Amino acid sequence: MVPPELHAGSGALEARPDSTVLVVDDDEHVRRALARVLRRSRCRVIDAGDASGALALLEREPVQVVVSDHRMPGTSGVELLRIVKERWPTVQRVLLTGHADSAVIEEAVNRSEIFRFIWKPWDDAHLRITVQSAVDQHWMLEENRRLEQLLAERNAQLERLNRDLDGQLAARSVALVRAAEEWRASFDAIGDPLAIFRGGGCEIARANAAFARAAGVAITQVAGLRCREHAFGVLPCPACCDLPRGGTAERELAFGDRTWMIRSFPFGDGGLVVTFKDVTDEREVSRRLFHAEKMSAVGQLAGGVAHEINNPLGGILAFAQLMSREERSPEDMESLRLIQDAANRAKRIVESLLRFSRRPREEERGPVDLRQVVDDALFLLSPQLRAGRFEVVRRFEPAVAIGNGNQLQQVVVNLLVNALQAMGDRGTVTVAVGPAAPGRLRLSVADTGPGVPEDAALRIFEPFFTTKPEGQGTGLGLSICYQIVEEHGGTIRLEQPGPHRGACFVLELPAAQPRHERGEAVP
Template sequence: MEKEINVVVLDDEENIRESVKRLFFRESFAVTSTGDSQEAIGIIEKHPIKVILSDQRMPQITGVEFLKQVREKFPDVVRILITGHADIQAAEDAINYGGVYRFINKPWNSEELKATVKQAIEHHDLVVQNRELFEATKAKNEELEVLNRRLKGMYETQKEFTSTVSHELRTPLASIKSTVDLVLSGAPGPLTEDQSKFLQKTKNNVDRLNRLINDILDLTKLESGKTELQISFHNLAQLIAEDVDNHAEAAAAKGLTLTTNISDNLPAIPMAVDKIHQVLNNLLSNAIKFTEQGGVMVVCTNNVERNYVEVRVADTGPGISVEDKDKLFQKFQQLGEPHQHTGGTGLGLAICKEIVDRHGGKIWVESQVGEGSCFCFLLPIEERRKG
């Protein structure tokens, strides 16, 4: 196979040209030479030239000037200047200011010259490879950006769609509900026991669908930033007392204790009251829903130093495994068997997380399987809400 010509030597003295060429005849690449600078340019145009060696003193042009032309026309070709003793200054300048890779002094040491040319070839390959890599990365980046934009667009469309569909479902559902309520009330006429049971079941399903639609709407609005938080200053002690009160009956019905331990130095903190009620209600209803024995306790403490108030809703329920802990705060995540009887939708904790995040707080769960769970959240004492 014919070797690729990778190196050109430009020198007006034929014996020099020949002696350089001879040095490389065993290599995997070929070296060609000429005494004419225009011809050298022609060779670079025609062959995959990586390195050019040029003599400094030639009748038509100096090596430095010639290499300057090469640099402009073929910036990738690595340039080496061959100089006599008197030209050392020109050579140093060429290296410092002219983009010349190295200079070789006449008379040269063959091994050194060989090594320099090989290094120059490696240098050339590295520069080209680097540029190709850079270009490829740039292209990939651009591709990724386009994909990202498209995904974002799709996500927005999906959110719009969810929100519109849920809205559209609300009206017919409200009408079904009022009709069922009316028939159940017995006003249009008495019902048999079976009819009544059947309608009650329908009513429960309608209620459930209603809750689901409201939750989906809630979450999409929170996620898209459409929900404006109506922030004002409130004391968490008051909210907790109200919500615990609302759940007292449900806890008692299951024979569970429901207690609180609220710090008496709680400051009023900035919050969207209805939203924080929503968080507390979901945590309380979960704790009661998933606990069969023992009870639920709500603790609220003030950490002035770290600038937040902490709420902990602890239960003596089944507990949550380490793998499940993070999943819980994602949409539609319900664990194991028990939820199948609870009628929930698995959106409650995702909504809690959105709400707490939007307040600039943090929510998490501490739990040990078989020993109960403790759902905790922090709210900043100073306003730090997002969106």
């Protein structure tokens, strides 16, 4: 128990002030994306576009955490965080980087003593947890400094209270036992299986009740349990999941008839805290949403496709009748040519519709020519393009990505449909395909419509959010696009040149390796 004297005066526990996070990145879109994620936490977010602006803000107001991009013009993120460490030692430093370069990591650790690395593209939940941990670390250091001062002030008082140490120790022992019981109850109350592993991830040191139920053993028999046949009951063994030991990691793994999201958090000498989350139902719901949205798009196109099919089929029937009634002549040969053209046109339409509506399998991924994906999507939308006064501008460069062509075509169709609906009955759609950063490809769909309102732009990728009138949109199209692109290891973002100047959606996807690098023969 704390002596009554320590509850008064300058030693009283103080409420934590509001926390401020400074985001530094030369890309405004990245700063806005980071701010949007971090504002979900109870933190105030300010931002700067370069190191000089960040240092000016730090001079003017207190900041608890600095999240800085590594590569910036002028002063780099590592140099900025080193300056922050020297001037404001308690301000926690987080480096945001998209390059797993060991030299950069060594420099950041040695010179800047950063708190954490965050890799681009980041996971929103991981980002919030990391920043919150950095905030907690800052206030812990501040509290430690305050407590050190308090300790010096109370040292004399503690000497007078030595006679009561036995009673205090007994009370503390009771409190520790109670805290251990509370911790154990909280541990067992977690619904997902959770375990602490040692010995390379095969032997359990401690686990919660959910893990014991999944493993099929009593909670008292969990400690010391080792993996048998790569599983603990219905749970896969994390030692067989290639989880890295150097940092937090996650991996999705199919085991039996279930799909598990396994997350590991290292601690101690080779120990791991591992959580198991059953995501089977979530993945199935996502697949159904993808397919439902695709079927909705097919339904909107059905009328135009039927019209396109009826025209060439009518030509086929008419010219076939002519051939059956008359002698063959040059006019008949011309009719034969028209019949062939009409039949080929009908065949292309049917093939495009079938290819678009077919549900893809997850393993159907490989090299995909983005130019062909865009051409197929535009051909599928040709009835809508002809129905209005639309102009399509193609800016194509060679671009072969790794992915599922059917899913990527679904993304392009959704973006094109949104662009046409935004422009009304006339306008220009510009589709560009080409290289981006090394190892990445860029695909953009731009329109000349009114653009997206600023308040809606922040929520445009949220499921069920739509700006269309009731009955004209589900609010799932862009959220499905976002998830498909994320699952392909890419990114999608909205760029707007200015008010009422249209909208541009930009995709970045991993590029396929050249054939000679994949070990294929080059003719």
